[in-house]
Amino acid sequence: MSLEFLIASAIAVLTAGGIYLSLRGRTFQVVLGLTLLSYAVNLFLFAIGRLVVDRPPLFAKGVTDHADPLPQALVLTAIVITFGMTALVVILSLRSYLESGSDQVDGRTDIPRDETPL
Amino acid sequence: MMPIDQLVIAPIVIPAIVAPLTLLAMRRRRRVGMALSLAGCGAMLVAALALFGIAQDDAIRAYPLGGWPAPFGIVLVLDRLSAMMLVVAAVLALVVMLHAVVTTVDRKGWHFHPMFHFQLLGLNGAFLTGDLFNLFVFFEVLLIASYGLMLHGQGAARLKAGVTYVIVNIVGSALFLIALGLLYGLTGTLNMADLARRISLLGAEDQGLIRLAGLLLLTVFALKAAVVPLHLWLPRTYAATTPVIAALFAIMTKVGVYAMIRTVPLLFGDSAGAAAWVPAPWLLPAAAVTAIVGFAGVPAARAMREQAAFAILGSTGTVLLAVSCWTQETTAAALFYLVHATYAGAALFLVADATSRRRGQYGDAIVPSPRFAGQQALGLLFLAATIAATGLPPLSGFVAKLFILQTTFPTKAWVAIWATVLCTTLVGVVGFARCGSALFWKAPAGDADPIASVERSGIEFAAPSALIALLVLLMLGAGWATTQTQAAAAQIYAPQRYILAVLGGEPS
Numbered sequence: 001m002s003l004e005f006l007i008a009s010a011i012a013v014l015t016a017g018g019i020y021l022s023l024r025g026r027t028f029q030v031v032l033g034l035t036l037l038s039y040a041v042n043l044f045l046f047a048i049g050r051l052v053v054d055r056p057p058l059f060a061k062g063v064t065d066h067a068d069p070l071p072q073a074l075v076l077t078a079i080v081i082t083f084g085m086t087a088l089v090v091i092l093s094l095r096s097y098l099e100s101g102s103d104q105v106d107g108r109t110d111i112p113r114d115e116t117p118l
Numbered sequence: 119m120m121p122i123d124q125l126v127i128a129p130i131v132i133p134a135i136v137a138p139l140t141l142l143a144m145r146r147r148r149r150v151g152m153a154l155s156l157a158g159c160g161a162m163l164v165a166a167l168a169l170f171g172i173a174q175d176d177a178i179r180a181y182p183l184g185g186w187p188a189p190f191g192i193v194l195v196l197d198r199l200s201a202m203m204l205v206v207a208a209v210l211a212l213v214v215m216l217h218a219v220v221t222t223v224d225r226k227g228w229h230f231h232p233m234f235h236f237q238l239l240g241l242n243g244a245f246l247t248g249d250l251f252n253l254f255v256f257f258e259v260l261l262i263a264s265y266g267l268m269l270h271g272q273g274a275a276r277l278k279a280g281v282t283y284v285i286v287n288i289v290g291s292a293l294f295l296i297a298l299g300l301l302y303g304l305t306g307t308l309n310m311a312d313l314a315r316r317i318s319l320l321g322a323e324d325q326g327l328i329r330l331a332g333l334l335l336l337t338v339f340a341l342k343a344a345v346v347p348l349h350l351w352l353p354r355t356y357a358a359t360t361p362v363i364a365a366l367f368a369i370m371t372k373v374g375v376y377a378m379i380r381t382v383p384l385l386f387g388d389s390a391g392a393a394a395w396v397p398a399p400w401l402l403p404a405a406a407v408t409a410i411v412g413f414a415g416v417p418a419a420r421a422m423r424e425q426a427a428f429a430i431l432g433s434t435g436t437v438l439l440a441v442s443c444w445t446q447e448t449t450a451a452a453l454f455y456l457v458h459a460t461y462a463g464a465a466l467f468l469v470a471d472a473t474s475r476r477r478g479q480y481g482d483a484i485v486p487s488p489r490f491a492g493q494q495a496l497g498l499l500f501l502a503a504t505i506a507a508t509g510l511p512p513l514s515g516f517v518a519k520l521f522i523l524q525t526t527f528p529t530k531a532w533v534a535i536w537a538t539v540l541c542t543t544l545v546g547v548v549g550f551a552r553c554g555s556a557l558f559w560k561a562p563a564g565d566a567d568p569i570a571s572v573e574r575s576g577i578e579f580a581a582p583s584a585l586i587a588l589l590v591l592l593m594l595g596a597g598w599a600t601t602q603t604q605a606a607a608a609q610i611y612a613p614q615r616y617i618l619a620v621l622g623g624e625p626s
Binding site for chain 1: 285296
């Protein structure tokens with residue numbers, strides 16, 4: 001089985017799981033879904049420099065072929081940003097749950113009660 | 119490099135310095151913090167105006183960060199469009215900041231001022247950058263700050279809307295990254311000028327993928343601009359947040375529009391093969407539906423803030439109607455309307471804020487209430503703001519809409535565009551008239567005592583009045599302003615000039 005197939009199917013499975021969970025109604029599942037989605041995106045970004053084995057990242061004497069270092073820099077930035085975002089969304093959903101007593105994404109409780117105008 | 123050239127980075131550096139300083143100052147010396155914050159906004163406006171003056175010579179300037187030459191380093195690019203957007207943002211920021219300070223909204227939480235400036239940092243960066251990944255980073259900066267600002271003052275309704283807003287934007291960021299990944303995988307660069315050059319050189323086997331990348335990128339910008347069907351987050355978010363913040367957010371949807379105007383003619387223009395003008399067939403119907411949904415929401419809204427949010431949605435749709443024809447003339451009209459719509463939307467929110475502060479328990483709900491302080495002045499301000507938002511004479515919206523109608527006339531889709539613009543204007547007028555009569559004319563049944571409100575000073579009317587005054591100026595200077603937007607559009611539709619300015623003199 002080729003490396004490309006493995007990576008591609010890993011991204012596919014992560015994306016599918018991420019999309020499914022992001023569409024769920026409760027914030028916890030949505031947070032997990034967003035995390036999976038961001039893993040998929042990070043892997044994808046990592047793979048856009050093409051998958052190569054046994055090449056130096058930046059420089060080595062006498063080697064002409066290098067791995068592409070830019071996707072690694074991009075993915076690092078993306079990881080940092082998604083990490084911060086995930087932390088924020090976790091705290092936010094926690095606060096929202098504590099204040100509204102519901103962990104539904106649309107803020108509705110399971111038992112209908114008087115709705116306040118938006 | 120001359121010192122004057124270094125000014126290009128000032129709109130990014132100023133808020134980056136002011137934000138942490140206000141963070142430090144606000145803990146102990148609130149007045150110092152506020153003064154710093156206002157001074158920061160003022161300095162930004164001065165820098166933006168200076169850059170606007172520099173851009174008048176019609177040259178496109180590239181500023182390589184750290185002296186790394188493009189396409190290896192990140193470049194900032196100053197042209198007429200970015201200079202214009204900087205000025206629009208800086209003026210709006212100053213007015214909104216003034217209103218926040220006089221209404222003491224900034225004291226409802228610790229970090230209003232730092233987040234406000236980080237938001238400006240993101241906005242200015244997005245307007246200046248010449249690198250797509252850098253655009254993503256600045257989008258994130260402005261989004262992260264906007265999450266904080268959106269939740270400023272807290273409360274259950276705001277938190278609920280905040281969760282949706284954050285989740286939608288995280289998914290948007292993921293899509294943005296996928297689009298960037300595709301573009302980099304295909305071309306090996308993310309510098310916009312370099313991308314433009316390499317997309318035209320792509321082989322036949324990559325045409326499908328580049329189409330996909332272009333459409334994905336436009337989907338992300340459409341999400342930021344709240345284009346139907348990606349608009350559902352906007353009315354709820356803008357209606358739930360503090361009106362002052364919503365007034366600042368009036369420019370956020372316009373950032374999405376800006377990104378479209380910046381990228382499509384440059385990257386997916388005539389030379390892009392299968393990806394040439396790839397969003398065009400989708401954007402026109404989407405823009406028409408956006409305008410219709412937005413202005414249909416105006417008579418349906420139950421509160422002033424919700425109404426203002428729908429008006430912003432409608433105005434974005436109207437801008438995009440002109441943008442989606444993708445000609446130089448319509449883009450010039452779109453830019454003029456974009457400037458007008460930003461201030462008109464912000465004015466609506468500020469008037470809603472001043473009104474709800476005086477109506478006690480009635481807040482900004484569109485129901486008749488007993489008399490309240492400042493009713494006449496507010497009624498006049500509301501009238502002016504709605505005239506602006508719907509595009510009636512004598513404010514600049516009328517000229518802007520006329521300009522859109524005139525420039526779209528030679529295009530194929532002019533019937534659809536004219537019908538949409540004219541009908542949505544009528545619906546908007548009806549909606550705002552209904553709201554205004556309920557708020558300022560009707561009295562509830564029976565003799566109710568006037569609402570006793572704490573004595574509020576008239577200085578709260580200063581910021582909305584300033585925005586209306588700006589629109590009057592825009593109307594008086596419409597001739598000058600149209601020559602400006604036409605010159606900006608001419609630069610946008612000459613992508614070769616942009617490419618040469620960034621990558622240096624090797625003509626391709």
